[in-house]
Amino acid sequence: MRLTIQDLTQTFGTTRVLDKLSLETGSVHALVLVGPSGGGKSTLLRILAGLDTPTSGTVTFDDTVLQPDEASLRLYRRSVGTVFQSYNLFPHLSARENLILPLVHVHGLSREEALSRVEEPLKRFHLYEHASKRPAELSGGQNQRIAILRAIIVKPKRLFLDEPTSALDPEMTAEVLDMIESLKESGTDFVLVTHAMNFARRVADEIAFIGDGKALAHGPANMLFESPENPRVATFFEQVLR
Amino acid sequence: MNMSRSFAHIIVATVVTILLIVACFQVPGDWNWSGVWEYRQKFISGWFMTLGLSLAALVLSVAIGLIVALCLAARNPLVEATGRIYVELIRGTPLLVQLLLGFYVVANAVGLENRFVVGTLVLAAFSGAYMAEIFRGGLNAIPKTQRDSARAIGLTRWQSFRLVVLPQAVRLVLPAIAGQLVSLIKDSSLLSVIAISELTLNAQEVNSFTYSTLESYVPLAIGYLLLTLPLSATARWLEASFRYER
Ligand SMILES: Nc1ncnc2c1ncn2[C@@H]1O[C@H](COP(=O)(O)OP(=O)(O)OP(=O)(O)O)[C@@H](O)[C@H]1O
Ligand SMILES: [Mg+2]
Numbered sequence: 001m002r003l004t005i006q007d008l009t010q011t012f013g014t015t016r017v018l019d020k021l022s023l024e025t026g027s028v029h030a031l032v033l034v035g036p037s038g039g040g041k042s043t044l045l046r047i048l049a050g051l052d053t054p055t056s057g058t059v060t061f062d063d064t065v066l067q068p069d070e071a072s073l074r075l076y077r078r079s080v081g082t083v084f085q086s087y088n089l090f091p092h093l094s095a096r097e098n099l100i101l102p103l104v105h106v107h108g109l110s111r112e113e114a115l116s117r118v119e120e121p122l123k124r125f126h127l128y129e130h131a132s133k134r135p136a137e138l139s140g141g142q143n144q145r146i147a148i149l150r151a152i153i154v155k156p157k158r159l160f161l162d163e164p165t166s167a168l169d170p171e172m173t174a175e176v177l178d179m180i181e182s183l184k185e186s187g188t189d190f191v192l193v194t195h196a197m198n199f200a201r202r203v204a205d206e207i208a209f210i211g212d213g214k215a216l217a218h219g220p221a222n223m224l225f226e227s228p229e230n231p232r233v234a235t236f237f238e239q240v241l242r
Numbered sequence: 243m244n245m246s247r248s249f250a251h252i253i254v255a256t257v258v259t260i261l262l263i264v265a266c267f268q269v270p271g272d273w274n275w276s277g278v279w280e281y282r283q284k285f286i287s288g289w290f291m292t293l294g295l296s297l298a299a300l301v302l303s304v305a306i307g308l309i310v311a312l313c314l315a316a317r318n319p320l321v322e323a324t325g326r327i328y329v330e331l332i333r334g335t336p337l338l339v340q341l342l343l344g345f346y347v348v349a350n351a352v353g354l355e356n357r358f359v360v361g362t363l364v365l366a367a368f369s370g371a372y373m374a375e376i377f378r379g380g381l382n383a384i385p386k387t388q389r390d391s392a393r394a395i396g397l398t399r400w401q402s403f404r405l406v407v408l409p410q411a412v413r414l415v416l417p418a419i420a421g422q423l424v425s426l427i428k429d430s431s432l433l434s435v436i437a438i439s440e441l442t443l444n445a446q447e448v449n450s451f452t453y454s455t456l457e458s459y460v461p462l463a464i465g466y467l468l469l470t471l472p473l474s475a476t477a478r479w480l481e482a483s484f485r486y487e488r
Contacts, residue, residue, distance in 0.1 A: 051393060074396060077393065077394060077396045078396035082394035084390065084391070084394075087387040087388070090392075090406055091410065092413060102397075105405060106397060106401075107396075150395065151394075
């Protein structure tokens with residue numbers, strides 16, 4: 001994917017959360033957004049995922065500009081996948097029912113088609129024996145892996161992940177990060193917000209540093225980590241990588 | 243823990259019933275169960291009338307409650323205010339007054355003569371206001387993240403409501419709804435004032451035919467308990483079986 005953001009501004013009341021943010025990536029498979037808390041990462045990701053409309057500015061993915069009207073945005077949301085930090089799954093449905101819901105109700109598959117579509121991925125990600133459980137009966141890591149599976153099972157153009165592991169303990173974090181890494185290998189493009197810096201460095205084609213509502217720095221992972229030009233970015237990395 | 247509570251419920255009910263019956267037999271005087279026994283058909287038909295009216299009013303009041311709850315949650319201030327006024331008017335006046343007004347004034351004005359229909363409508367309108375508040379609480383209790391998730395997978399607003407929010411809210415409010423149904427069944431006794439031959443009115447009639455007050459009203463109480471106790475027990479069971487989901 002190739003992402004171009006021009007003068008993106010988002011204001012809530014009087015607070016300007018994104019402030020004329022501009023960013024132009026090369027052709028990448030994995031774009032990782034990092035930066036200080038409150039810097040605007042989630043706000044940006046929600047716009048990219050078609051969940052919110054910006055106050056002004058444009059977002060272009062591969063020559064397609066995101067339209068701000070709800071009808072276009074819903075069509076767009078059907079073509080991409082989004083995973084939040086937690087509470088992605090619907091607690092009244094089993095894992096399997098969570099997976100087939102978008103297939104049946106959004107993508108028009110019959111129940112039988114949907115059920116057979118989810119079998120193989122459930123096995124591949126070692127979730128098969130948990131498929132009949134409800135979210136409350138699954139671990140946090142299993143919850144997130146089902147949520148990621150639900151997002152990719154509809155074969156989305158790309159995935160948006162907002163800190164998918166920050167509510168998990170280290171062991172579960174590893175199993176979810178492994179899954180994300182295997183997505184990259186299988187050719188799924190994604191934009192990921194994370195505080196897991198080592199993982200970001202390993203998986204990212206490009207990293208953008210979001211702070212004060214702007215993209216303060218951006219480039220290939222190693223360049224950004226090793227020789228950040230912006231002093232604010234340098235301080236951040238010094239602190240988090242210490 | 244919940245099981246033991248519903249057991250307690252059943253035991254309490256049995257004890258109360260037995261005590262009531264024993265107490266009746268110990269009051270000195272002439273007992274006239276035979277008079278009441280002759281009119282047993284009255285109790286049975288009244289019981290079924292109460293059951294039927296309550297069920298009809300329940301179905302209707304759930305629908306009213308849901309619609310009013312959606313009004314209360316509406317973004318349009320006019321719609322919200324309408325819902326709010328409805329709830330406050332209903333909850334601020336006694337059911338008896340609503341029945342009298344509904345039957346002698348409103349129904350009269352619109353030419354609605356069937357007292358069963360009027361009674362059911364007034365009862366449903368009354369109960370609907372309480373249902374609305376219950377539903378509103380349930381809908382508000384579903385976190386925003388659920389709506390976000392629903393939107394993210396591409397559901398429409400209506401699908402998100404129907405497939406994600408409503409099923410969760412209903413599970414959440416089911417015990418309260420069952421409680422409201424218990425109230426509704428008890429409140430239906432007021433329909434006797436507009437001469438609907440439900441359980442209470444029939445018991446009053448039996449009393450006036452036989453002059454045996456206790457013998458008429460003890461079966462009345464038992465008749466209501468037969469309806470309400472299984473309901474509260476079911477509510478508890480439902481509550482317990484949905485618990486693990488949260
Ligand atoms: N809907 C909203 N209304 C008002 N303010 C908001 C809203 N959403 C976000 N903000 C504010 O915008 C700022 C940026 O929030 P955002 O969640 O995008 O940051 P973030 O970079 O994702 O932070 P974190 O790393 O903690 O998740 C914060 O100050 C937040 O309080
Ligand atoms: Mg965030």
